[in-house]
Amino acid sequence: MRNHKSVLISGASVAGPALAFWLARAGWSVTVVEKAPALRRGGQAVDFKGATHRTVLERMGLLADVQARQTDGHDQTVIDARGRSLAVIPGAFTGGDVEIRRGELAGLLYERTASSCEYLFGDTISGLAEGPGGVDVEFASGAGRRFDLVVGADGIHSQVRRLAFGPEERFVRFLGHYYALAEIGDPGLGGQAVMYNEPGRMVAVGGPKAPAFFVFASPALSYDRDDPAAGKQVVQRVYRGSGWRVAELLDRLEQAEDFYLDSLSQARLDTYHRGRVVLLGDAAYGNTLGGFGTGLAVVGAYVLAGELTTAEGEHRAAFRGYQDRMRPYAAIARQGSAGPFLAPKSRSRIRLRNAVFQRRLLLRLMMRMTDRYATDIDLRGYPSLTARP
Incomplete structure (x- = not known):
């Protein structure tokens, strides 16, 4: 194997550093660029399911540390406007085999790659020009460099995909819902995790998933994703007049330092690669809060590095x-x-969704199905990844 191939990875969340881990171990020269000024801490809880996910974490030497930092996912109680229990969502359903906050996972991956990889925070790719021997990359900071390969691990709104493949609207399908995450502090529920619904609107708060979590149905919205104040105004407008304690949560939202709003969308591509550029994670096969995105990112990084x-x-x-x-x-x-599962658009659909968690047989069938999806790949062993350079 010819070592010291150079690769630029865009995105320092999960997929990017996971790929950086494997390629650096194999002797590659790895640079990771991230538009955020620093590593993003906190965030929602993400989970791993089944033997495939566990195997990749074990091969990375990461499983024990993930388990040590897991959230110990709690059951979540679906409540009505008076706070009365309607159904209970088991922690095993929402949290898989092991659940960890995204920022904790990103921190673990960064710790294992910071000394062997170059990280460029507060910058992004502004131009790509492929030649016969590599890719000339322009950065927003004004710098320019050449790499053998470029990987877009920069999410559903991938800048790399836009530059190498074309406009986002050709490859991303909006699915009619938005979600928001906000660090609002302890809402005073005594550690209980609850979820409250009204037609087309959901809010979940409390328990180990520390951010308040909003999901709502909406036509496509025009707002600045990089402006938290604009996103907060959207949530305030959509949830105005809601019952239970939503008004109190909206008051807390104004002071939230960590806030994120985005659409539920799917990346739909016929191919994940073009020339010397390849897409990984949500940029290639964006998930939609279905509980598979992080597993797909970590497995995808392992497979791409192995190949x-x-x-x-x-x-x-x-x-x-x-x-x-x-x-x-x-x-x-x-x-x-x-x-539609988290924020059904009618009261009858909310009742139907709640009934899933009131019927143990149906719930077990759903959990078996998710386990099957999570393990539905022939996971190769790559000696090229385990042999140290």
């Missing part, structure tokens, strides 16, 4: 192998959206 190192850097064969293996596995991300 690249096995092919000794011959990117065309490696990218084809990566796509052939991941596309069937990532099909779960194209099956629908969690939006």
Whole structure:
């Protein structure tokens, strides 16, 4: 294997650092660029399910640390406007085998790559020009560099995808719902996790998933995703007049320092690669709050790294192998959206959703189905990843 191939990875959440971990171990020169000024801490809880996810974490030497930082996911109580229990969502359903906050997971990945990889925070890719021997990259900071390969691990609104493949509207499908996360502090529920619904609106708060979590149905909205104040105004407007304690949560929302609002959307691509550029994670097979996004990102990083190192850097064969293996596995991300399940648009649909958690047999069937999706890949062993350079 020819070492010291250079790769630029855009995105320092989960998929990007996971890929950086494997390629740096195999002797590659790895640079990760992230538009945020620093590592993003906190965030919602994410989970891993089944033997496939566990195997990749074990091969990374990460499983024990993830388990040590898990949220110990609690049951969540669905309540009515008077706070009375309507149903209980088991922690095993929402939290998989092990659940951890996204920021904690990103921190673990960063700790394992910071000394072997170059991180560029507060910058982003502004231009890509591919030549016969590599990709010339322009950064928003004004710098320019050449890399052998470029990986877009920069989310559903991927800048790399836009530059290399085309406008977002050609590859991203809006699914009719939005979600918001806000760090609002302890709402005084005594550690209980609750979820409250009105037609087309949901809010979940309390328990180990520290951010307040909003999901709502809406036509496509025009707002600045990089402006938290604009996002807060959207949530304030949508939830104005809601029952239970939503007005109190909206008051707290004004002071939330950590806030994020985005659409539920799907990335739909016929191919994950173009030339020397390849997409990973949500940029390629964006999930929709269905509970598979983080697992897909970590498994995808392992497969992409394995194919690249096995092919000794011959990117065309490696990218084809990566796509052939991941596309069937990532099909779960194209099956629908969690939006109608979390925020049904009518009271009758809310009652029907609640009934799922009141019937143990139906719930067990759903959990078996998610386990099957999570393990539906022939996970290769890549000696090229386990052999130290």
